[in-house]
Amino acid sequence: MLHTSPTGNSIPPLRDTGNTSTTYSEDDLPEFSPMPWKLQEIRAAIPPHLFVRDTKRGLAWLAFDLLMAAVCWKIALYIDPSFKSPGAIRLLSPLGASIAQWACWLVYWWFQGLIFTGIWVIGHECGHGAFSDRQWVCDVIGFVVHTLLWTPYFSWRISHHRHHCNHASMERDEVYVPKTRSDLGIPPENGHKIDYDEYLGDTPIYTLFMLVRQQLxxxxxxxxxxxxGQKDYPKWTNHFDPNSILFTREQRHLVIMSNLGILFMIASVRFACNMWGAASVVKFYGIPWLCVTHWFIMITYLHHTDPELPHYRQPVWNFQRGAAATVDRNFLGWMGRFFLHDVAHYHVIHHFFPKMPFYHGAEATQYLKMFIGEHYHYSEKPVFQALWNNYNECQFVEDTGNVLFYRNRKGQAILRPAPQYREDADAVPASSEK
Structure with missing residues (x-):
C-alpha cells in the first residue's frame, strides 16, 4: 500500500521485514543513499506559523489531561466497594463479582496509563521548549509533571537534548545505539558461513521474557x-550523579534539583502507603505509572528501531540525516492520537524540529513528506506486531562501513548502502552545515 502526500506523490511505507525468500544475496538488496538536503532547505518548506508556540493552548491540554486523570481516579474509588457489596455478590455470585471487579481495574489501568503517558508527553514538550516560548514556564511545568511520574526532569532533558542533536550517530547518540557484530562476539563472514543460531538463537519464550523485561x-x-545508551561511557554512568559524563560542570545544580524532586516522590509515596496502604497506592498509581514506562519505551523503541532505518558513522552523519532515521507509526489509532498527543503518529517532524508544538505535528508532517519524499518513513503495521518483529529482526549492525542497517537473527539485512557508502575509505563526507 502506498501513502499519498498532499501533492499526490506516492510515499512508500516501511517494507515488510519478514524474509520469505529461500535464498539471500546482498547483491539483491535495494540500495540506499542518505538524504542530500540542508536543514535550512527543509525548514523553508514548512510554513512559519507551524513553529509558533501557544502557552495558553499548552496549558489547556495539560488541564484537560489532569481533569481526565482525576475523573478516572474518582470513578476507580467505587470499584472495590461496588463489587464487594452484598448486592453485587448476590447478583453476580462471589466469583462473578470478583471477575467483574478486576476487569474494571484492568480498564482503569489501561486508560489511566494512557492519560498518565499523555501528561508525561507534556513534560517532554516542556523539556524541548515546545510547550511555551517562555523557558521558565516550560521548566516549572516540566519539572512538576515529570517528577510526579518518576522522571528526573532536568537530568533527562539534558541527555535527551543530546540524543536529538546526535540521533542515529553510532559514536554520539545517547540511546538505542545498535550493538555491532563484534559487540556480540560474532565473527565476520569473510566468505564463510556463520551459524547465527549459535550466537542469537534464543527460544521464543526467552525472547518474550526479554521483551517484557525491556518494556517494564x-x-x-x-x-x-x-x-x-552509548557504550563508550564509563561503567557507572547514570542520570543521578552530578559528576556524570552526561553533564557539564555548569549543569550539576540542575541534576541536584532533579534528584531532590525524586527524593520528594520517595517520601510522598511512603507517606501515601502509610496513610492508605501499599495495595491502594499500587492499584491507583503504581500500575498506571508502570504503564507509562511501557508505553514510553514501546513508542521510543519503535520510533528508532526498524530494519529500514539507517545508522551512520561520523564521516557521513549529519543532523538532518539522523532526524530522518525515525519512523511515524499508527500507534493505537485514535487513542494514541487523543491520549498521547500524537507523540507516536508524528515523531519524524519532531526530530527535525523539536521545538515545534505537538498540535502542529499533523499539518507540518504533510509538508515534510512533500519535501523529503522517500526519506520519510511511516508504518501502518499493528504496533504490538511491529514490536515483536523488530525485536527479532534488529539484532546488530556491521563493524565496518559508514551507513549501517540492522541485521536479523540470520545475519540478513533488507537494505544496503549505495556503493560509495559501503566501505570506510570510500565514504562521502557529510556536509557539516545544517
Whole structure:
C-alpha cells in the first residue's frame, strides 16, 4: 500500500521485514543513499506559523489531561466497594463479582496509563521548549509533571537534548545505539558461513521474557545504569550523579534539583502507603505509572528501531540525516492520537524540529513528506506486531562501513548502502552545515 502526500506523490511505507525468500544475496538488496538536503532547505518548506508556540493552548491540554486523570481516579474509588457489596455478590455470585471487579481495574489501568503517558508527553514538550516560548514556564511545568511520574526532569532533558542533536550517530547518540557484530562476539563472514543460531538463537519464550523485561524496566535501567545508551561511557554512568559524563560542570545544580524532586516522590509515596496502604497506592498509581514506562519505551523503541532505518558513522552523519532515521507509526489509532498527543503518529517532524508544538505535528508532517519524499518513513503495521518483529529482526549492525542497517537473527539485512557508502575509505563526507 502506498501513502499519498498532499501533492499526490506516492510515499512508500516501511517494507515488510519478514524474509520469505529461500535464498539471500546482498547483491539483491535495494540500495540506499542518505538524504542530500540542508536543514535550512527543509525548514523553508514548512510554513512559519507551524513553529509558533501557544502557552495558553499548552496549558489547556495539560488541564484537560489532569481533569481526565482525576475523573478516572474518582470513578476507580467505587470499584472495590461496588463489587464487594452484598448486592453485587448476590447478583453476580462471589466469583462473578470478583471477575467483574478486576476487569474494571484492568480498564482503569489501561486508560489511566494512557492519560498518565499523555501528561508525561507534556513534560517532554516542556523539556524541548515546545510547550511555551517562555523557558521558565516550560521548566516549572516540566519539572512538576515529570517528577510526579518518576522522571528526573532536568537530568533527562539534558541527555535527551543530546540524543536529538546526535540521533542515529553510532559514536554520539545517547540511546538505542545498535550493538555491532563484534559487540556480540560474532565473527565476520569473510566468505564463510556463520551459524547465527549459535550466537542469537534464543527460544521464543526467552525472547518474550526479554521483551517484557525491556518494556517494564528499560527506562529506569537507562536512567540508573545507562542500559541501551552509548557504550563508550564509563561503567557507572547514570542520570543521578552530578559528576556524570552526561553533564557539564555548569549543569550539576540542575541534576541536584532533579534528584531532590525524586527524593520528594520517595517520601510522598511512603507517606501515601502509610496513610492508605501499599495495595491502594499500587492499584491507583503504581500500575498506571508502570504503564507509562511501557508505553514510553514501546513508542521510543519503535520510533528508532526498524530494519529500514539507517545508522551512520561520523564521516557521513549529519543532523538532518539522523532526524530522518525515525519512523511515524499508527500507534493505537485514535487513542494514541487523543491520549498521547500524537507523540507516536508524528515523531519524524519532531526530530527535525523539536521545538515545534505537538498540535502542529499533523499539518507540518504533510509538508515534510512533500519535501523529503522517500526519506520519510511511516508504518501502518499493528504496533504490538511491529514490536515483536523488530525485536527479532534488529539484532546488530556491521563493524565496518559508514551507513549501517540492522541485521536479523540470520545475519540478513533488507537494505544496503549505495556503493560509495559501503566501505570506510570510500565514504562521502557529510556536509557539516545544517
Amino acid at each position: 524496566l528499560a527506562f529506569p535501567a537507562y536512567l540508573l545504569w545507562n542500559v541501551s
